[in-house]
Amino acid sequence: MSETPDNSPAWNENLLRDPxxxxxxxxxxxxxxxxxxxxxxLNNRLHSLWMDQRWxxxxxxxxxxxxxxxVVDIACGTGDLTLAFAKHLGEINVEAEKVxxxxxxxxxxxxxxxxxxxxxxxxxxxxxxxxxxxxxxxGDAQFLPLPDQSAxxxxxxxxxxxxxxxxxxxxxxxxxxxxxxxxxxxxxxxPTNPILRAMYNFYFRQVLPRTATLISGDKTGAYKYxxxxxxxxxxxxxxxxxxxxxxxxxxxxxxxxxxxxxxxxGIKA
Numbered sequence: 001m002s003e004t005p006d007n008s009p010a011w012n013e014n015l016l017r018d019p020x021x022x023x024x025x026x027x028x029x030x031x032x033x034x035x036x037x038x039x040x041x042l043n044n045r046l047h048s049l050w051m052d053q054r055w056x057x058x059x060x061x062x063x064x065x066x067x068x069x070x071v072v073d074i075a076c077g078t079g080d081l082t083l084a085f086a087k088h089l090g091e092i093n094v095e096a097e098k099v100x101x102x103x104x105x106x107x108x109x110x111x112x113x114x115x116x117x118x119x120x121x122x123x124x125x126x127x128x129x130x131x132x133x134x135x136x137x138x139g140d141a142q143f144l145p146l147p148d149q150s151a152x153x154x155x156x157x158x159x160x161x162x163x164x165x166x167x168x169x170x171x172x173x174x175x176x177x178x179x180x181x182x183x184x185x186x187x188x189x190x191p192t193n194p195i196l197r198a199m200y201n202f203y204f205r206q207v208l209p210r211t212a213t214l215i216s217g218d219k220t221g222a223y224k225y226x227x228x229x230x231x232x233x234x235x236x237x238x239x240x241x242x243x244x245x246x247x248x249x250x251x252x253x254x255x256x257x258x259x260x261x262x263x264x265x266g267i268k269a
Contacts, residue, residue, distance in 0.1 A: 010035075011221030016228040026104075026140075026164040032222040033077075033105040039216040040108070041078055043223075046215070047208050055261045056081045056157060059186045060088050062254060062265050069098065069152035072176060074141045074169075075159025076101030079112030079134070081186070083119055085155070086134055100135040100151075102144065109136050141169040149178045157186040161233040170246035177268040183248060185239070185264040188230045189255070196258050204230070239264060 010028040011019065019025060036043070044052050059081065065071055067089055073082040082101035089098060101112055116134045139145045141156065141163050154173045163169045173183050191197045204227040212223040234242070239262075240251050248266030255262055 008219060009221050011225045016221070016224060018232055019225060019229050020161070020232060025162075029162045030105050032220045032225060034107040035220045036216050036218050036222045037078070037105065037107040037111060039218075040111070041080075043212045043215055044080075047212055051257055051261075053080065055186060055256055055263070056084045058254070058256060059155060059157060059184050059263050060084050062263055063153045063155060063182050063184045065089060065153050070150065071099045071153040071155065072144075072146065072151040073099065073101045074103075074144070074154065074156040074173070075162065076103045076112060076136075077105075077108045077157075077159070079108075079115045079136075081155055081157045082112065082134055083115055085153070086116075086119070100137060100146075102137045102139045102141070104138065104140045106138045109138060112136060142172060144172045144176055146176045148175055151176045152178055152181045153184065154181065155184040155186070158188060160185050160187055160239075161229050166234070167242055167246065170242055170248075174247045174268055179268055181268045183243070183264075183266045183268070185243075187233075187239075187262055187264070189236060189259055189262040190231065191259040193258070200260060201227070201231070236262060 010031045015022050015028075022028065033040075063071075063085075065085060065088060069089070071085045071089070073085060076082045079101055082099055086099045101109075103109060103112075112134075113136055116136075137145060141159070142165055154177055156173075160166060160169065170183075177183065191200055208227065209223040212218075212226075216222070236253055240253060243251050243264065243266045247268065249269050251264065251266040253262050253264050
């Protein structure tokens with residue numbers, strides 16, 4: 001059983017100058033997400049103006065999953081992208097488990113399971129060991145508990161920047177994909193237009209941290225971390241090069257909503 005999350009500060013102004021090079025980033029990120037899990041979906045919807053769901057639908061479309069594919073969604077959180085894949089595949093046989101959601105913050109997974117139960121029409125009949133149509137795993141993107149060449153699609157939505165070691169995670173994605181498999185990386189970015197970029201950063205750094213913290217009651221600094229983790233993360237070309245270095249080919253990027261969100265797609269040869 002997981003303990004009640006510690007809601008004390010995980011981030012301070014000094015750490016937020018470059019959160020991606022903090023030695024214990026992994027531990028701080030886990031603590032942060034454990035604290036905000038109950039209000040995570042509400043804040044996502046409100047502060048993206050419901051665009052987060054549209055971005056996920058686009059990611060599923062770009063992955064082009066077939067009904068025979070096995071999909072692994074990394075950093076699945078509360079399961080939005082995981083279940084978007086399940087719905088796209090039209091999975092009605094809950095024993096098949098063609099979709100796996102993995103997250104290293106345990107507190108996110110019960111929320112994801114509850115969504116899956118509602119989707120499969122059995123919210124009042126559940127035991128912890130019962131199959132709910134999606135396999136949920138508490139695991140780390142850098143050390144995936146899955147065998148080589150066991151997936152056809154690997155996805156991660158708004159999670160790659162939270163990983164301690166991005167190149168290691170990308171190599172893990174490549175390892176578990178079968179030849180011809182697709183990796184889909186959905187992540188925030190900054191608009192290239194300077195005026196839009198300034199407006200976006202005002203909202204992202206001044207408005208969102210205040211309103212999201214008020215809604216969540218968070219004391220870990222999660223919504224101060226969010227804008228700084230985006231602003232200090234690697235650029236689009238760097239991400240594509242890291243994907244090449246991990247062994248992916250035919251890498252493309254697709255900008256959405258004025259470049260606020262980018263979907264990267266790569267293929268394992």
